[in-house]
Amino acid sequence: MAWFKRKEKGIQTATENKKDVPKGLWYKSPTGKIIDADELAKNFYVSPEDDYHVRIGSNEYFSILFDEGKYKELDKNLTSKDPLGFEDTKKYVDRLKDAEAKTGLKDAVRTAVGKSFGKDLVIAAMDFKFIGGSMGSVVGEKIARAADYSLKNNVPLVIISKSGGARMMEAALSLMQLAKTSAKLAQLAEAKIPYISLCTDPTTGGTTASFAMLGDINISEPGALIGFAGPRVVRDTTGQELPEDFQTAEFLKEHGFLDFITHRKELKKNINLYIDLILNQAIRN
Amino acid sequence: MEYLEFEQPIKELEEQLQKCSLIGEESDVDVTNTCKQIEKKLKETKKEIYKNLTPWQRVQLSRHPNRPYTLDYIKALCGDTFLELHGDRNVKDDKAMIGGLGKIGDQSFMLIGQQKGYNTKTRQYRNFGMANPEGYRKALRLMKSAEKFGIPVVCFIDTPGAYPGLEAEERGQGEAIARNILEMTRLKVPITVVIIGEGASGGALGIGVGDKVLMLENTWYSVISPESCSSILWRSWEFKEQAAEALKLTAKDMKKQKIIDEIVKEPLGGAHSDREATFSTIKEEILKAYNEFKNLSPKDLVEKRMDKYSNMGVFKG
Numbered sequence: 001m002a003w004f005k006r007k008e009k010g011i012q013t014a015t016e017n018k019k020d021v022p023k024g025l026w027y028k029s030p031t032g033k034i035i036d037a038d039e040l041a042k043n044f045y046v047s048p049e050d051d052y053h054v055r056i057g058s059n060e061y062f063s064i065l066f067d068e069g070k071y072k073e074l075d076k077n078l079t080s081k082d083p084l085g086f087e088d089t090k091k092y093v094d095r096l097k098d099a100e101a102k103t104g105l106k107d108a109v110r111t112a113v114g115k116s117f118g119k120d121l122v123i124a125a126m127d128f129k130f131i132g133g134s135m136g137s138v139v140g141e142k143i144a145r146a147a148d149y150s151l152k153n154n155v156p157l158v159i160i161s162k163s164g165g166a167r168m169m170e171a172a173l174s175l176m177q178l179a180k181t182s183a184k185l186a187q188l189a190e191a192k193i194p195y196i197s198l199c200t201d202p203t204t205g206g207t208t209a210s211f212a213m214l215g216d217i218n219i220s221e222p223g224a225l226i227g228f229a230g231p232r233v234v235r236d237t238t239g240q241e242l243p244e245d246f247q248t249a250e251f252l253k254e255h256g257f258l259d260f261i262t263h264r265k266e267l268k269k270n271i272n273l274y275i276d277l278i279l280n281q282a283i284r285n
Numbered sequence: 286m287e288y289l290e291f292e293q294p295i296k297e298l299e300e301q302l303q304k305c306s307l308i309g310e311e312s313d314v315d316v317t318n319t320c321k322q323i324e325k326k327l328k329e330t331k332k333e334i335y336k337n338l339t340p341w342q343r344v345q346l347s348r349h350p351n352r353p354y355t356l357d358y359i360k361a362l363c364g365d366t367f368l369e370l371h372g373d374r375n376v377k378d379d380k381a382m383i384g385g386l387g388k389i390g391d392q393s394f395m396l397i398g399q400q401k402g403y404n405t406k407t408r409q410y411r412n413f414g415m416a417n418p419e420g421y422r423k424a425l426r427l428m429k430s431a432e433k434f435g436i437p438v439v440c441f442i443d444t445p446g447a448y449p450g451l452e453a454e455e456r457g458q459g460e461a462i463a464r465n466i467l468e469m470t471r472l473k474v475p476i477t478v479v480i481i482g483e484g485a486s487g488g489a490l491g492i493g494v495g496d497k498v499l500m501l502e503n504t505w506y507s508v509i510s511p512e513s514c515s516s517i518l519w520r521s522w523e524f525k526e527q528a529a530e531a532l533k534l535t536a537k538d539m540k541k542q543k544i545i546d547e548i549v550k551e552p553l554g555g556a557h558s559d560r561e562a563t564f565s566t567i568k569e570e571i572l573k574a575y576n577e578f579k580n581l582s583p584k585d586l587v588e589k590r591m592d593k594y595s596n597m598g599v600f601k602g
Contacts (some may be wrong), residue, residue, distance in 0.1 A: 083599040088518035137598030149349030183470035228459035229449030
């Protein structure tokens with residue numbers, strides 16, 4: 001079968017002659033399942049063969065949870081300052097500029113109000129691709145203002161966490177956002193307005209130590225990573241072998257920190273079902 | 286006494302002074318003048334060194350092995366009126382977080398804080414001041430009990446962070462800290478917080494929300510330790526000095542950012558060089574803070590506290 005044999009060894013095609021599949025046409029899940037991008041969007045960004053919940057951002061969650069994907073964005077022009085003149089290997093101001101150029105986002109959270117099953121709902125959804133979904137002053141302020149909107153208009157609040165933690169480049173100011181957001185949630189609790197915390201992959205650090213764990217219900221999606229200290233830090237500090245499911249949504253539910261885990265296609269239904277039940281109103285769908 | 290690297294000139298002069306007075310005692314040579322000169326130089330050197338401390342040197346001072354810890358303050362402030370209370374009523378008694386009732390003057394306080402050890406054995410016993418979720422839950426239990434009886438709360442912060450362990454994660458370290466922060470924003474009694482050593486991130490803030498937040502001069506408070514910040518942003522442990530600068534974590538920086546309310550001056554040479562003076566300053570400051578807030582109605586008190594935290598943050602638009 002000599003005609004099957006490669007004449008020259010290795011790949012000879014020059015880089016510029018490589019035929020690329022345009023980016024975003026296909027998606028490959030961690031188990032290797034491949035799916036067409038349009039199909040994936042139709043399937044709530046869940047890989048149909050292995051049920052892998054792809055990491056998505058505010059845009060996708062808004063389109064899943066608001067009726068016909070229609071909503072009014074709140075405080076969309078809030079942007080970060082660099083109060084400390086922070087510089088590591090890169091200037092914080094440059095990081096912000098790059099992140100904005102790369103993602104088209106202003107910061108790591110977007111807040112919006114819209115109808116979900118016909119009734120108003122306020123949603124704050126974090127974007128991991130903006131500096132790891134880190135929480136600085138803007139994230140804190142936008143979440144606080146979203147909660148204010150809920151308070152003023154008596155509308156339930158959903159926060160969709162997706163964050164590596166507090167934003168180091170704002171140091172203690174970012175730490176104080178834990179207190180700021182928690183104070184607002186305390187006011188929401190006093191006013192008996194339901195607050196649903198959806199922890200998505202990943203929810204770690206400062207978000208876990210504040211709003212992500214403070215919902216009237218805390219819920220998640222299958223397989224999401226949720227924890228305070230990251231798994232590497234825990235392994236390095238304790239030298240212990242960690243269980244395979246360590247800090248997964250399933251692990252947290254088993255240890256009593258999540259009310260339930262929902263498949264993304266049931267997300268809208270389950271959030272609204274909870275709201276209707278806790279407020280003792282007719283069930284919508 | 287143990288000396289840090291930048292304190293070496295002080296160590297040398299103190300040794301000279303000791304030798305000098307020894308010579309005076311053991312021989313007929315009059316050393317009064319020489320000793321006086323060394324003393325003068327010692328004072329000047331101390332002043333010079335402590336006037337120009339870098340952020341990293343303050344971090345080192347905050348971890349000085351001779352520095353007073355939470356129980357030292359409490360015992361000095363309350364004497365034998367201190368009654369330690371244990372346990373979170375769920376899992377266990379966390380030795381890294383202590384708390385109890387005590388009198389300062391005529392007033393009862395609920396005193397809570399992270400506790401470090403003073404030698405290898407007690408350091409391990411206290412888990413290096415790194416509390417587990419049950420520590421935060423014990424703290425909250427004590428605060429709620431204080432609220433029930435209208436007793437003001439004082440929290441002493443001194444922690445390298447909440448413990449990042451397997452069991453800590455299983456028992457909800459994040460949830461425990463989050464719950465504390467939320468409940469502290471609405472606790473109906475005055476809360477005074479004193480940062481006496483290290484104030485690392487969520488582990489510190491978990492007992493750190495207060496009407497008055499005081500920070501001793503040679504302590505640090507930030508979202509992450511300079512070492513961890515260096516390892517994450519610079520991908521090496523070598524940049525801790527730069528990280529300490531960049532994080533703006535000193536008392537002065539924190540006051541400027543309006544995250545803390547007051548800086549408490551330490552004696553020359555740090556809190557450990559004159560413990561009694563440190564204790565009496567802290568006592569005064571705690572009583573002053575309490576007097577400022579004791580006559581506010583619970584509603585006004587909570588509103589004021591929530592407003593204070595709502596205003597933290599810097600942004601455009």
